[in-house]
Amino acid sequence: MKVLEFKLKGKAEQYRIIDDMIRTAQFVRNKTLRHWVDNQGIKLVDLYKECAVMAKEFEWAGKLNSTARQASAERAIFAIQRFFANCKAKKPGKKGYPQFKKYTRSVEYKQSGWALSSDKRCLTFKDGFAAGKFKLIGSRDLHFYAPDEIKRIRIVRRADGYYAQFCINIERKEEPVSTGKMIGIDVGLNHFYTDSDGETVPNPRYLRKSEKALKRLQKRVSRKKKGSKSRKKAIDKLGRKHLKVSRQRKDFAIKTALYVVKSNDFVACEDLQVRNMVKNHKLAKSISDAAWSQFAQWLEYFGKVYSKTVIAVPPQYTSQKCSNCGDIVKKTLSTRTHICGCGTILDRDHNAALNILAKGLKAHTGVDLNTVGHTGIHARGQTDLYSLVATSMSKSTG
Template sequence: MLVMEFKAVLKKPQELAINEAIRTARFVRNKVLRFWMDNRGIGKKELYRYNTQLRDEFEFVKHLNSQACQASVENVERSIKRFFDNCKKKVPGKKGYPKFKKHSRSVEYKQSGWKLLPDKKAVKFTDKKGIGQVKLKGTWDLWLVDQKLIKRVRIVQRADGYYVQFCVKINNKTEPLQATGCNVGLDVGLKEFYTDSDGYAEPNPRFYRKGEKRLKFYQRRVSRKKKGSANRKKAINKLGRQHLKISRQREEHAKRVARCVIRSNDLVAYEDLRVKNLVKNHCLAKSINDAGWYQFRKWLEYFGEKFGRITVAVNPAYTSQTCSNCGAIVKKSLSTRTHVCECGCELDRDHNAAINILTRALSTVGHTGTKINAWGDLSSTLSGSGLIEQDGSVNQESPGL
């Protein structure tokens, strides 16, 4: 599934109509979720029947396209399924019990309720919400896409405006690249973005740290405005735009670096880190989130599948403590940045860990303890690898949904 995203050029009445459509989709979702909570044990059919009742009962719900309402029901269905799956798998911590949404920023149409105009530079929404014809601004070429392959159309609200996303069911794989004969292990860190097994260290851009001064400035302006006033809404929007800028910088950096790494190596090994657990350390949480380790891993797996490269997630246990030369355990604290072993091996701590990661990956490939996931990537299934939420790839090259 490929996601093509365009900036929507809207007039004020269209913005109000889109906001109404988003609120209606949220209303349907919350009502269906309440119906499930009050009637435990009901199945999908009952949820969809209740959705039909809502359309008969509320006129504003009937004005929204029927398949857009069904998409809201599907969101509830997915959240319920994810909750029960986490319970069956005995995921540690919270299981993700479905919650009501107070704020939502998107409405999703399936294959009805919208129509591409002949020039494919605009899309017309045909339900009774009054959105009408929306001009599209972007670099994707919709002429290359058969309209029957467009399975979803989403309108997404962000701090800098509205976007229209087309989810296209096409094979996004490219011709496999020629073999380079190179394998690499990556050790992500906070001092450097990553250090590979060849000793190269990619600098950590620290986008949030650099933009923190500006964020604090906008946050102070928000706190000084009167609650509920128009000036406060403007200040909140400027703060949101700054956060959006930083998140886009981090995402584009992870994408660019991951693409270069994948194209340059036949096999890429990295640590199977549980970032969700690591950020529980409040001293390092801000720096870990700023580094964007999971985004980097996500794009490594995506480009690995796209270009036919092998990506291996290995168990990170003792990769920093083990000597890459003799295999001895050399205990060290986080503040110790140089690995020094009795065998005479003296390396940077991260370089030593990267070599261990690559060695562990090469010993895992083809072994019974390794599985090939849905993307064809090799992932460690050793005990403690913790692939509950991390083992997955992204199916898009546009900004996240």
């Protein structure tokens, strides 16, 4: 599934109608969830029927396109399914029992209730709300895709306006270019990541850099009278600043992940449980600002697009274990240099990256760098090690 996003340009009255559409979608989602709570064991088709009943019972709910009501019901059933999946998997902590939404910011349509203009630069809504025609602002071109390939559109309200996301049912594939290289990646707070070659990428710290401006904008919000227009304007400015930080972080994660995948044929990274790590209140803000989970998701995505191998390995002992001899060298978080009795002296993160690469290779190909020699990556070069792994993989598949 590919998603193309455009900004919607319309009149103030049209934006107010979109707000009504979003509130109606929220109502339908909450109402179907209430129906499930009262009648547990019902299926998605029963929620669809409840949507039809709702449309007759509430005139304003009937204005929303039938497929949009169904999409809202699907949101409820997906939350229910995720809850039961977490229970079945015995996920630690809270299982995510479905909650009623209070601040929904999107409404989703399937293949009806909307239409594109002949030049595919304008979007018109055709349901009972009659939001009208919006101009699509963006650099992407929808002419490359047939109308039946657009399976859904999602209207999203953000701090700086309204956006339309077109969900296109195609699989993105790019021509892979072999580089003969492989790396292990250790993410951190001092550096965004350190790889097994010893190269580092600086941590941009977008939130930290914007913290002073965010505090100033937050103070302005708190000083305004509740319910006033000036307070709403102050909230909008604060929201746009937070949105800018979020977009900077996402852009950095995408570009960095793309570079890593295109530069290597094999990438090993840590399978970090960030949800548990942010429970450390002293590091939670820095960990969230680094966006390790987002980076890992884009690594996995680009690995599929470019047909490269991206594997996540357990992070246990990657910092404590010596990458040369395999001995455990205990360190505190403040100890930044790995010093082993075998004579190995490395930066802590570089040592961890070498261990991550070794774990990834062993999990994927069965090649153990303990038998090949952990220092083989440097002594014989990436190309020789790559040939060894490629031979092992061909034998295992043959």
